[in-house]
Amino acid sequence: MLLTYYGDLGWWPGHSYEIMIGAILVQNTAWSNVERSLENFAEDLTPQLVEKLTIEELITRIYPSGFYHAKAACIKNLTVWYKQYGYSVQTVQTQPLSKIRDELLAIRGIGAETADAILLYVFYFPTFVIDAYIKRFAERLPVPAARDYKTLQAYFSDNLEQDAILFGKYHILILEHGKKHCKKKPRCEGCPFMNECDFPKRQKSS
DNA sequence: CGCCAGGGCCATA
């Protein structure tokens, strides 16, 4: 199985606020470009700093990630939202998952995937993130015919223990695995887990 | 040169 093959690949890198920003910057963008952007903050990527920066200054920093007009505005709005909770992870965690998810989705530039990534990797809500690698991975699994976001998310979520740490580590595993073996072209060439349904733990049906 | 990368928005039918 993936876990024994790769070992524990950990979590999304960075502290909580960096993770939010990274989740926005990585939209349809290579992670290497995101790293270039993050380096422009030199150990000082805090909501207090972003609060002070103008949109133009923010664009200058995130420039290498592309789509900078939309992403800069999105980061600003996300930061305004986060201020309501005192920039506190713990405070957000006291709120219902669905409420936070709706609030994130209401921010322009944050769709289902980015919202779920923030919910999981920043606030540790048990939300399964569906990204391009998960979709590609799912093409080989006996998932329902419908491959839309909600259906895929329900499929993975329903077949795993409802545990945020597990969701996160499993997602990272598939992601890193995909980067290694399952590039778009040629699709999944050399993948050692072809046609293998590889859930580390199944939820008991009730 | 073109394709691709851990999307999302909007217009159109």
Added chain:
DNA sequence: TATGGCCATGGC
């Protein structure tokens, strides 16, 4: 609801 154009950079 489901496509398609658009946004933009850097690696290859």
